[in-house]
Amino acid sequence: MFDLTGRKALVTGATGGLGGAIARGLHAAGATVALSGTRAESLEALAAELGERAAVVPANLADTASVEGLVPAAEAAIGPLDILVNNAGITRDNLFMRMKDEEWDSVIAVNLTAAFRLSRAAVKGMMRRRYGRIIGIGSVVGTTGNPGQGNYAAAKAGLVGLTKALAGEVASRGITVNCIAPGFIASPMTDALNEKQREGILTRVPAGRLGEGAEVAAACLYLASAEAGYVTGHTLHVNGGMAMI
Amino acid sequence: MSDIAERVKKIVVEHLGVEPEKVVEGANFIDDLGADSLDTVELVMAFEEEFNVEIPDDAAETIQTVGDAVKFLEKNSAA
Numbered sequence: 001m002f003d004l005t006g007r008k009a010l011v012t013g014a015t016g017g018l019g020g021a022i023a024r025g026l027h028a029a030g031a032t033v034a035l036s037g038t039r040a041e042s043l044e045a046l047a048a049e050l051g052e053r054a055a056v057v058p059a060n061l062a063d064t065a066s067v068e069g070l071v072p073a074a075e076a077a078i079g080p081l082d083i084l085v086n087n088a089g090i091t092r093d094n095l096f097m098r099m100k101d102e103e104w105d106s107v108i109a110v111n112l113t114a115a116f117r118l119s120r121a122a123v124k125g126m127m128r129r130r131y132g133r134i135i136g137i138g139s140v141v142g143t144t145g146n147p148g149q150g151n152y153a154a155a156k157a158g159l160v161g162l163t164k165a166l167a168g169e170v171a172s173r174g175i176t177v178n179c180i181a182p183g184f185i186a187s188p189m190t191d192a193l194n195e196k197q198r199e200g201i202l203t204r205v206p207a208g209r210l211g212e213g214a215e216v217a218a219a220c221l222y223l224a225s226a227e228a229g230y231v232t233g234h235t236l237h238v239n240g241g242m243a244m245i
Numbered sequence: 246m247s248d249i250a251e252r253v254k255k256i257v258v259e260h261l262g263v264e265p266e267k268v269v270e271g272a273n274f275i276d277d278l279g280a281d282s283l284d285t286v287e288l289v290m291a292f293e294e295e296f297n298v299e300i301p302d303d304a305a306e307t308i309q310t311v312g313d314a315v316k317f318l319e320k321n322s323a324a
Contacts, residue, residue: 127290
């Protein structure tokens with residue numbers, strides 16, 4: 001099930017824990033993956049680990065020209081895209097009253113505007129080919145909000161709106177557009193938490209543990225599959241029950 | 246009918262699945278030929294491909310009839 005043999009996928013933010021897990025998951029299912037991110041060295045290391053069917057396309061999604069060039073670069077490297085995973089994201093947390101314009105703008109630019117531009121670039125070819133899978137990696141905080149993350153929550157909620165609008169436009173062309181909203185996923189960031197902070201988080205998670213990157217990747221694999229062709233405009237929550245929505 | 250007009254007509258017939266005789270110069274893609282707004286975007290993409298020309302968004306918005314497309318392409322395509 002969920003065979004992606006012959007499919008071409010671009011994953012942004014592939015150097016991150018989640019992006020790496022997603023790229024590995026799609027690749028293991030047979031897809032050819034274009035790995036994007038800001039750190040070329042980490043991308044190269046991931047590509048080397050994956051072996052065949054992996055290409056590196058570095059990009060800085062805070063930079064407009066770099067965003068515009070990414071889909072063409074990925075298609076030059078691996079061929080016409082069937083799957084786009086808008087995973088790249090940054091945080092610039094601050095209390096709302098202290099939040100700088102720059103903190104707001106940079107988070108919106110990378111987490112939302114880049115997703116818009118990349119989707120716009122990729123969907124054209126998908127329309128022509130009558131097949132496509134666009135997947136945005138949102139966050140539970142896009143639905144629930146989170147103190148200190150006004151910018152991030154707004155960007156992630158924006159991604160959900162973008163997803164639904166685009167899904168409605170292109171559904172008749174065999175293209176699905178969906179979101180995944182992870183909750184607390186084990187990462188270098190959560191590894192840095194002390195025991196008390198960790199327990200505090202887990203009291204909010206009925207599953208009683210952090211999620212694994214591979215569990216988000218599995219959700220992504222499903223939405224990227226041909227089998228999920230009738231699922232569109234959806235946000236799939238992968239959060240151990242911390243928000244049942 | 247010019248060569249360009251013939252090729253435009255062929256694309257429109259194929260893409261919208263309409264009778265060739267309905268694809269006349271004054272036919273509006275949306276009002277007369279049953280296209281939706283996404284179809285018009287796809288028609289423009291198909292014209293770009295067929296005539297190897299780039300149709301900027303502001304020009305694309307002015308292409309609403311078969312005649313509009315033919316006129317634009319006669320002026321702008323080298324093929």
